[in-house]
Amino acid sequence: xxxxxxxxxxxxxxxxxxxxxxxxxxxxxxxxxxxxxxxxxxxxxxxxxxxxxxxxxxxxxxxxxxxxxxxxxxxxxxxxxxxxxxxxxxxxxxxxxxxxxxxxxxxxxxxxxxxxxxxxxxxxxxxxxxxxxxxxxxxxxxxxxxxxxxxxxxxxxxxxxxxxxxxxxxxxxxxxxxxxxxxxxxxxxxxxxxxxxxxxxxxxxxxxxxxxxxxxxxxxxxxxxxxxxxxxxxxxxxxxxxxxxxxxxxxxxxxxxxxxxxxxxxxxxxxxxxxxxxxxxxxxxxxxxxxxxxxxxxxxxxxxxxxxxxxxxxxxxxxxxxxxxxxxxxxxxxxxxxxxxxxxxxxxxxxxx
Amino acid sequence: xxxxxxxxxxxxxxxxxxxxxxxxxxxxxxxxxxxxxxxxxxxxxxxxxxxxxxxxxxxxxxxxxxxxxxxxxxxxxxxxxxxxxxxxxxxxxxxxxxxxxxxxxxxxxxxxxxxxxxxxxxxxxxxxxxxxxxxxxxxxxxxxxxxxxxxxxxxxxxxxxxxxxxxxxxxxxxxxxxxxxxxxxxxxxxxxxxxxxxxxxxxxxxxxxxxxxxxxxxxxxxxxxxxxxxxxxxxxxxxxxxxxxxxxxxxxxxxxxxxxxxxxxxxxxxxxxxxxxxxxxxxxxxxxxxxxxxxxxxxxxxxxxxxxxxxxxxxxxxx
Ligand SMILES: Nc1ncnc2c1ncn2[C@@H]1O[C@H](COP(=O)(O)OP(=O)(O)OP(=O)(O)O)[C@@H](O)[C@H]1O
Ligand SMILES: [Mg+2]
Numbered sequence: 001x002x003x004x005x006x007x008x009x010x011x012x013x014x015x016x017x018x019x020x021x022x023x024x025x026x027x028x029x030x031x032x033x034x035x036x037x038x039x040x041x042x043x044x045x046x047x048x049x050x051x052x053x054x055x056x057x058x059x060x061x062x063x064x065x066x067x068x069x070x071x072x073x074x075x076x077x078x079x080x081x082x083x084x085x086x087x088x089x090x091x092x093x094x095x096x097x098x099x100x101x102x103x104x105x106x107x108x109x110x111x112x113x114x115x116x117x118x119x120x121x122x123x124x125x126x127x128x129x130x131x132x133x134x135x136x137x138x139x140x141x142x143x144x145x146x147x148x149x150x151x152x153x154x155x156x157x158x159x160x161x162x163x164x165x166x167x168x169x170x171x172x173x174x175x176x177x178x179x180x181x182x183x184x185x186x187x188x189x190x191x192x193x194x195x196x197x198x199x200x201x202x203x204x205x206x207x208x209x210x211x212x213x214x215x216x217x218x219x220x221x222x223x224x225x226x227x228x229x230x231x232x233x234x235x236x237x238x239x240x241x242x243x244x245x246x247x248x249x250x251x252x253x254x255x256x257x258x259x260x261x262x263x264x265x266x267x268x269x270x271x272x273x274x275x276x277x278x279x280x281x282x283x284x285x286x287x288x289x290x291x292x293x294x295x296x297x298x299x300x301x302x303x304x305x306x307x308x309x310x311x312x313x314x315x316x317x318x319x320x321x322x323x324x325x326x327x328x329x330x331x332x333x334x335x336x337x338x339x340x341x342x343x344x345x346x347x348x349x350x351x352x353x
Numbered sequence: 354x355x356x357x358x359x360x361x362x363x364x365x366x367x368x369x370x371x372x373x374x375x376x377x378x379x380x381x382x383x384x385x386x387x388x389x390x391x392x393x394x395x396x397x398x399x400x401x402x403x404x405x406x407x408x409x410x411x412x413x414x415x416x417x418x419x420x421x422x423x424x425x426x427x428x429x430x431x432x433x434x435x436x437x438x439x440x441x442x443x444x445x446x447x448x449x450x451x452x453x454x455x456x457x458x459x460x461x462x463x464x465x466x467x468x469x470x471x472x473x474x475x476x477x478x479x480x481x482x483x484x485x486x487x488x489x490x491x492x493x494x495x496x497x498x499x500x501x502x503x504x505x506x507x508x509x510x511x512x513x514x515x516x517x518x519x520x521x522x523x524x525x526x527x528x529x530x531x532x533x534x535x536x537x538x539x540x541x542x543x544x545x546x547x548x549x550x551x552x553x554x555x556x557x558x559x560x561x562x563x564x565x566x567x568x569x570x571x572x573x574x575x576x577x578x579x580x581x582x583x584x585x586x587x588x589x590x591x592x593x594x595x596x597x598x599x600x601x602x603x604x605x606x607x608x609x610x611x612x613x614x615x616x617x618x619x620x621x622x623x624x625x626x627x628x629x630x631x632x633x634x635x636x637x638x639x640x641x642x643x644x645x646x647x648x649x650x651x652x653x654x655x656x657x658x659x660x661x662x663x664x665x666x667x668x669x670x671x672x
Contacts, residue, residue: 100570116579
C-alpha cells in the first residue's frame with residue numbers, strides 16, 4: 001500500500017464571479033522513499049490540490065479521497081488533521097523570503113514546531129534545532145539559530161524551512177516549488193539536499209514545479225496537470241524521452257535539453273484557460289497545435305500511452321504510439337491531426353510547428 | 354537598541370528645547386504687561402517698576418531667556434497669576450485625574466479596537482464582521498462631547514431616575530480614598546475617550562490583520578500544525594500590530610483633546626478643566642506650563658511607541 005493515495009480529487013471555490021473549478025478530478029499516489037513530481041503552468045491547480053489534502057485551503061468545495069496510511073485526510077476531524085501537519089506531513093513553499101515569520105528568530109520557529117508536537121523542554125528543542133540546522137548545512141548553526149530570517153540569504157532560508165519541515169521526521173514532504181525563487185546554483189544545492197535527506201530518512205516527497213527539467217532529474221513519477229486536470233502520468237524516463245500529450249511535448253520543447261540542442265526553443269502559445277468557464281472537451285485544445293474535431297467536444301480519458309510502459313498514461317486523442325518530442329514526431333502528429341480536422345477546430349495561431 | 358534609544362532621547366530633548374523657546378517667545382509677544390497685571394489696576398508706576406525688577410523683566414532679553422531655561426531645568430515653571438501658587442503645584446494637584454482618564458481611556462481604546470478588529474478579520478464578511486463595521490462607523494462619526502452627553506443622559510440620568518444608581522453624574526474620587534468609587538466615577542469617561550478612537554482602531558486592525566493572515570508565513574504556521582488561536586495571535590497579531598502601534602503614536606494628540614473634552618463633560622477637575630479656566634483668566638504661566646507638559650508627554654510617548662515598534666520588529670531593532 002502506498003503512503004498517500006489521492007483519488008479523483010475535485011476542488012472548487014465559489015466566488016462572486018462564479019465557481020472556480022481549480023482541481024477537476026486528479027488521482028496520484030506516492031510511497032516512502034519515492035518522489036512524485038507534479039508539473040504544470042501557473043494556475044493549473046498544483047498548489048490547491050496538495051494544500052487541500054492537508055487542510056490548508058479552507059473555503060473550497062472538496063470531493064474525492066486522500067488516504068494517508070489508510071486514513072482519509074479529507075474526512076478526518078480538523079484537529080486530527082492539524083496534528084498530522086508538521087508531525088507526519090512536512091511542507092515547504094515557494095518563497096522562502098516570505099514563508100518564515102519575519103519577527104521571530106529562525107531557531108524559535110523551528111523550536112515552536114518541535115514543541116508543538118512533542119513535550120521536549122526548551123533546551124532540548126533548541127539543541128534539536130541546532131542539529132537540524134547543521135543537517136541542512138547552515139554554517140555555525142549554534143550561532144545562526146538565534147538569527148532572524150532577514151539575516152539569512154534566500155538559499156539559507158529555504159534550508160531553514162527544510163530543517164523545520166523535517167524536524168519531526170515526517171513521512172511525507174510536500175515541496176511546493178521549493179526552488180522557483182532561488183538562483184540556479186542554489187536551486188541545485190537545495191534539490192541535492194532534499195534528495196540526500198530523502199535517502200537518509202526514507203521520506204516520500206511530492207515535488208511541485210513548473211520546471212519539467214527539475215522534475216526530470218529527481219522524480220520517480222511525474223504527473224502533468226493542466227487547468228485542474230491530469231494530462232499525462234509517467235515515470236520520469238518515459239515522460240522525458242517519450243512524452244505523449246502535446247502539452248507535455250510543448251513543455252519539453254520550451255526547455256533546453258540535450259535532445260533539442262541547436263533547435264530554437266518553442267514556448268507554448270496562448271494562455272491557460274479560465275477556470276470559471278473551462279473550455280469544452282480537452283482544456284488544452286484552444287492552444288494545441290494538433291487539435292482535432294473530437295478534442296473540441298469530448299474530454300479524452302486518461303488512458304495507456306506508448307503501450308502503457310510503467311504505467312504511462314495520457315489524456316489525448318492522438319494515437320497512443322506516437323510518443324516522444326522531435327521534429328519528425330511533431331510532423332506525424334500534425335499529419336494525424338490534419339486528417340481529423342474540419343473547419344470546426346482551427347489550429348491556434350502560429351501553432352503549426 | 355541602546356544606540357536607537359539614545360538617538361531618540363537626544364532628539365526628544367531637542368524638540369523640548371524648541372517648544373520651550375517657542376513658549377518663551379509667545380510669552381514676550383503676547384499683548385500683555387505682566388507687572389501691570391500682577392500689580393493690579395490701582396497701583397503706581399513705582400510699584401510696577403519694582404515688580405518688573407523682582408521678576409527680572411528689566412534685564413536684557415537674552416539673559417531672561419537663559420534664566421528661564423535654567424528655571425525650567427530645575428523644574429520651576431513660575432507662579433500662577435491667579436492664586437500665586439507655583440505652577441508645578443497646580444499641575445501636581447490635577448495630574449492624577451487627567452492621567453487616570455487618559456491612561457484608562459487609551460488602554461480601553463486599544464483593547465476594544467484591537468480585539469474587535471481581530472474578531473472581524475478572522476471571520477471576514479460574517480455577521481460579526483458586519484456588526485463590528487457598523488458599530489465602528491457609528492462611533493467614528495460621533496464627536497466626543499456628544500458621546501459623553503449621551504452617556505450622561507442614558508446611563509446616569511435615565512438609569513438613576515429608573516432607580517438604578519450605577520453610574521455617577523460626574524466628579525472624581527481619588528484612588529487612595531476609595532478604589533471602587535474611583536473606578537465607578539471613571540468608567541463613563543473612559544468609554545467616552547475610548548469608543549470614538551477604538552472604532553478607528555477596529556478598522557485599522559481589521560485591515561492589517563486581513564492582510565497579514567494572507568501572508569505566506571501564516572500558511573507556514575498552519576502547516577506546522579499549530580492551533581488556530583496560536584496562528585492568529587502569536588503569528589498574525591504580532592505582525593498585524595505594527596501599523597496599529599504607528600497610528601497610536603500619531604493619535605496621542607487626539608487622546609489629549611479627547612481627555613480635555615471628556616473632563617469638561619463629566620466635571621472632572623483635571624488638567625483639561627484647568628487649561629480651559631487658565632485660558633479664560635489669561636493665566637499665562639499656567640498655560641505655558643501645561644503646553645510644556647503636553648509637549649513633554651507627546652515627545653515621551655512617541656519615544657515609547659518607537660521603542661515598542663523596535664521591540665515588535667527585529668528589522669527596526671537590528672539594522
Ligand atoms: N481560495 C481560492 N478562491 C478562489 N480561487 C482560488 C482559490 N485558491 C486558488 N484559486 C484558483 O485556483 C487556481 C489554481 O491555483 P493554484 O494555486 O493551485 O495554481 P498552481 O498550479 O499552484 O500555480 P502556480 O504555479 O502559480 O503556483 C488558480 O486559478 C487560482 O486563482
Ligand atoms: Mg502554486
